[in-house]
Amino acid sequence: MANFKRSLVTTALPYANGPVHIGHLAGVYVPADIYVRYLRKKGEEVAFIGGSDEHGVPITIKAQKEGVTPQDIVDRYHYIIKKSFEDFGISFDIYSRTSSKVHHELSSAFFRKLYDKGEFIEKTTQQFYDAQSGRFLADRYIIGTCPRCGNDHAYGDQCEACGTSLNATDLINPVSALTGSKPELKDTKHWYLPLDKYEGWLKRWILEEHKEWKSNVYGQCKSWLDSGLNPRAVTRDLDWGVPVPIDGAEGKVLYVWFDAPIGYISATKDLTPEWERYWKDPETRMIHFIGKDNIVFHCIIFPAMLKAEGTYILPDNVPANEFLNLEGDKISTSRNWAVWLHEYLEDFRDKQDVLRYVLTANAPETKDNDFTWKDFQARNNNELVAIYGNFINRTLVLTHKYYNGIVPEPGETDAYDKEVLGEIPAIIERVEKNLDTFHFREALKECVGLARLGNKYLADTEPWKLIKTDEKRVRTILNICLQIAANLSTLTEPFLPFSAEKLRGFLNIGPIDWDKIGGEVIATGHRINEAGLLFEKIEDDKIQQQIDKLLATKKANQQEQTQVVPAKANISYDDFAKLDIRVGKIVAAEKVVKTQKLMKLTIDTGIDTRTVVSGIAEHYTSEEVIGRQVSILVNLEPKVLKGIESQGMILMAENADGTLSFVTPDKSVKPGSEIR
């Protein structure tokens, strides 16, 4: 690190198909912002880069759904995201976007250079083509009948009814989602980056030269490298994105994962004409802050791209975080299961730092963590208010009460004073050490520790008693408390910038350089301002509102799930009559070993006694199932499942939440009775 002259800090580009939520913040933006503010505070040269990732298929689909252009979609979210980052105090030097002209030019030139150097492989494959719209269709744009479950609205990559992942060519009767016409298979040419060619180099670079990377990052890279790399397509047949700058590549764009990381470069270029100083000088230290889902792209693919290009530096570290859950469930944009930053800023005005604090104190640095509103409240009330805010308030109030707001002159310091004063630089050192190694949780804990120390010092020295007997001693004590407070205002600034400024307002001081803190930073005789509250308690009702909001989301999601699947195509009576459904009785049941869902049932069908394997083991135990009457399709072709021949199918009703219930006659019926 000592050899670097400047830092380039990038943050994963949020995808512009939705606003930013606490998961993004905890994983990427808050730690990155803390780190950058810390570097700046130390006087280091740093560029802090962010921007919206605005290309890719999901945005085109969303646009189509809403009947607007992709540009409309990205415009909408880009500005929401940009504004909420600003309001939240994420101190980007630039927040750019990949639909910008600079980006198109730069990523296009980047591709062209690799192309001219012969770094790509050309490959032709068959893909569906919609002749009517004159376009190749991404898998998502093909709709057809699922070969597994018969759902006739399955997508080319996945059937959402049965969850199976598919190839577009698997679909029965595929149609184009754009025009409804029947697509044809047609040859299409694409360019591939031969990652296998970089495997040896990547292994050396990461596995040998960057053993210091976080274990989650290092481990994932290792597993990728060990399993071998394959050439990866870097172009797509799509009309939204950066056009492939080659003759004969009309209707093709750069794959979003090719152009997005170049967005870091173009954003830097957007920021300063001297952008090459950041990207091409080996004395620049590049750090990528990302979430764990982006590790492969930032540690394998982008470095391979940069290496292939040849003139760029590589990341020095990629401190990826794990994921943050919300109230026990995975955060999901599509399910609206999130705390949205722009909504938080509305609901909790001027409480940016509370969220910054909570997300840092509970950051998913080594494993997935859970955000709960109760924890949010507890951390605010018990830590920010009770420890930090309270210490500041005590100090300010006492100073006003005894010395009219003038910083008193210290007398001689005793052993305990010296010990406390000695702790300040020690804590600062630990904060630095943790920040330097991306341990933000621990660093923040150390900061709070300084406030704790202040509280303890007050409790031990009891100036409110001494004021009656030894007023001179009180001057020393309060002076020390004020020094701690002033140190805190700088020490906490990377984490809690708004409160740090507020605190400086109370103390009536300006910003203090990082290398000045550790000792006396507020002068004797200085007049402080009126005391106020650094943090406010958050009451239960405020928290309950947020919990209720989430419960409402949960309810809405359930209702959405209840949306009834549309009817299938009509069939003739003859078709129906082919089904032989009978009432049967379960006489024996046992779970099939080594499966999650399968249960082996022995059924008295009236006709015979037979074995049926059914996927109900997650909903019923074998005990509660025995003796039940059920509906059974008896003339279904037998099939062997897990080594057991299943001779029929039990009819089950599936609820919106996925739970199953038997279809049972409402009074007892003789086994073998027909169901028609």
Added chain:
RNA sequence: GGCGAGGUAGCUCAGCUGGUUAGAGCGCAUGAUUCAUAAUCAUGAGGUCGGCGGUUCAAGCCCGCCUCUCGCUACCA
């Protein structure tokens, strides 16, 4: 069943390349205190570090097997 991640005090989590009596915060109990947003400070109770076996002078950390949780995936006739 496959892949990935994980199981450390009541709760949320730390534990660096294995090394003395396993930590923090919250919560709880008891005590002290009143300058402070009923805030603070001290002390204490609480853990067979998921289980079993192995390697080692030494394992929460390494290896094997098992088990449970979460995510993806498969099975769901």
